[in-house]
Amino acid sequence: MLSDLDFVVSVEQDARNLVFITPWERTQHEGAIRFPDSRHFIVEAGDQWEPIGFVILQGCRNPNRSVELKRIVLQTPGRGLGRACVRMLKQLAFRDLAAHRFWLDVKSLNARALRLYASEGFVEEGRLRESVRVGTGETAGWESLVVMSLLDREYQARADAGLETAFSGYGA
Numbered sequence: 001m002l003s004d005l006d007f008v009v010s011v012e013q014d015a016r017n018l019v020f021i022t023p024w025e026r027t028q029h030e031g032a033i034r035f036p037d038s039r040h041f042i043v044e045a046g047d048q049w050e051p052i053g054f055v056i057l058q059g060c061r062n063p064n065r066s067v068e069l070k071r072i073v074l075q076t077p078g079r080g081l082g083r084a085c086v087r088m089l090k091q092l093a094f095r096d097l098a099a100h101r102f103w104l105d106v107k108s109l110n111a112r113a114l115r116l117y118a119s120e121g122f123v124e125e126g127r128l129r130e131s132v133r134v135g136t137g138e139t140a141g142w143e144s145l146v147v148m149s150l151l152d153r154e155y156q157a158r159a160d161a162g163l164e165t166a167f168s169g170y171g172a
């Protein structure tokens with residue numbers, strides 16, 4: 001909801017997260033909440049279901065049934081909540097949105113996210129070489145994006161193998 005955006009922007013602007021993402025203007029978040037092609041979620045966890053992060057999906061009405069995990073940012077990394085979240089998002093994409101392809105891009109230096117996506121079945125499609133400008137002034141440089149995807153039949157094979165059971169996270 002629009003009333004969640006102070007929280008969303010504060011998590012997104014956290015220096016620990018900024019290095020891994022390209023932050024949006026608040027108006028872009030407002031657009032994603034309103035635009036039917038997008039889904040903008042708050043992630044809640046713990047006994048009191050406190051907000052601990054957010055997720056944005058795009059392409060939810062894409063005629064090619066290619067749904068994008070546009071952004072996932074969690075405040076408390078390393079508790080298994082990212083895995084729990086990605087698993088729920090796959091179910092949402094393939095079961096509820098009837099996706100054929102669920103895809104994302106991730107900065108090549110984001111080892112944690114790369115490892116998480118690969119271990120959740122996402123396959124590397126290729127790299128957008130030096131496609132993101134990073135740093136400023138004399139320290140500015142380029143970073144590459146890794147494009148990864150999971151197809152519906154690959155998801156089904158994982159589900160049949162028991163690899164898609166609900167995962168609650170270690171500290172959830």
Ligand SMILES: CC(C)(COP(=O)(O)OP(=O)(O)OC[C@H]1O[C@@H](n2cnc3c(N)ncnc32)[C@H](O)[C@@H]1OP(=O)(O)O)[C@@H](O)C(=O)NCCC(=O)NCCS
Pocket residue numbers: 016017020021071072073074075076077078079080081082083084105106107110111112113115116119
């Ligand atoms: C990426 C993110 C969503 C992952 O969520 P998380 O809750 O931290 O991830 P999990 O605790 O579920 O751990 C996922 C895997 O990453 C591994 N991992 C943790 N830190 C790591 C590191 N520094 N290098 C490599 N792998 C790492 C974990 O060991 C785990 O794998 P395992 O279960 O095989 O051990 C979260 O860290 C985050 O929001 N980061 C900042 C924003 C960001 O990078 N978003 C993604 C942009 S594409």
